[in-house]
Amino acid sequence: MVVAGPPAGLDDLSVAYNMAAVIPNVTRISSRIIRVLGCNPSPMTLQGTNTYLIGTGKRRILLDTGDSGVPQYINHLKTVLHNEKVDLSHIFISHWHHDHVGGINDVLELENTRECQIWKYPRSEDDTTVAKFDYLKDGQEFCVEGATLRVLHTPGHTTDHVVFHLLEENAIFSADCILGEGTAVFEDLHDYIHSLQLILELEPSIVYPGHGNIVHDPTEKIKFYINHRLQRESQILDILKENVDSCFDEMELVSKIYVDTPENLFPAAAVNVGHHLTKLAKEGKIVKANGKWQYKQT
Incomplete structure (x- = not known):
């Protein structure tokens, strides 16, 4: 699909x-x-x-x-x-x-x-x-x-x-x-x-x-796919870094990132954000506590 x-x-x-x-x-x-x-x-x-x-x-x-x-x-x-x-x-x-x-x-x-x-x-x-x-x-x-x-x-x-x-x-x-x-x-x-x-x-x-x-033009296409995802990931990580003492759930992050998106599409956007958060957690960059996400301070 x-x-x-x-x-x-x-x-x-x-x-x-x-x-x-x-x-x-x-x-x-x-x-x-x-x-x-x-x-x-x-x-x-x-x-x-x-x-x-x-x-x-x-x-x-x-x-x-x-x-x-x-x-x-x-x-x-x-x-x-x-x-x-x-x-x-x-x-x-x-x-x-x-x-x-x-x-x-x-x-x-x-x-x-x-x-x-x-x-x-x-x-x-x-x-x-x-x-x-x-x-x-x-x-x-x-x-x-x-x-x-x-x-x-x-x-x-x-x-x-x-x-x-x-x-x-x-x-x-x-x-x-x-x-x-x-x-x-x-x-x-x-x-x-x-x-x-x-x-x-x-x-x-x-x-x-x-x-x-x-x-x-597969090389150009694949690089676009990768960069597109990494740009979205960077937005998420920047918000968490700028608010190191705060925790956010997916929908709270969506409201900050998808500012030009109609609110009826926020749930779908939250699914995407959730995938990014899971990836960042796998890489040890963020942690989850009480159902919300926070930047992992070293």
Whole structure:
């Protein structure tokens, strides 16, 4: 899931998915990549989930499966598999969110998937009724004709989130870690920043996101993501430093930081602030007492 933005200085809480360039239902991106749009648009999925058919041979990889119960997507995928005269050898799931894993059983009803393995990174709460998963490992590599994919565990958006490094193109399939438009939501900001830095060190030439259009300037985009978060963190830390004898809860910090934001959006902003506070606490910069936060004096 994603959130686009950020108009009016509202950080990553605003929606602008209708402003992006239209993504076709099916796009041949290169000789080894065909993008099939999940046809599940919403404020949280932008124009829909990007799924990718990867490889050049008879047996290929499908990355992500969109939502369940979307016949338009299944029809498009079926047509692509038929026209390409290919079967699926593997389905990769980038993470557990329904808009990436939900369509598995619909995809498996296609005759081109009879001997297909389904892979994802393990998560303690995995719903094994959805599918029988084989579990990915960090650094694991998969080869099909025309494509070599290396698995990179990139927690933050979710604990089980992975991206895939396409070695032939030095490209990253980024799922919900990096988006074509706007910024992403996350469960753990500390882990998310670390994952972004990991991808940045790879110096990818291009990023194929889970939502939105292709990112042709990945270094600039990733640095923007990191700096955007660190700027917000700096605001929070400055307030706590300037009031070392005081404690603040999330909503009190929101009222000081999100001064141009409508108050009805304060609860959502407080969630973001909470992620930053948890990260700062992990780094030993602040402490929590009686439900409120305070700068840690040395």
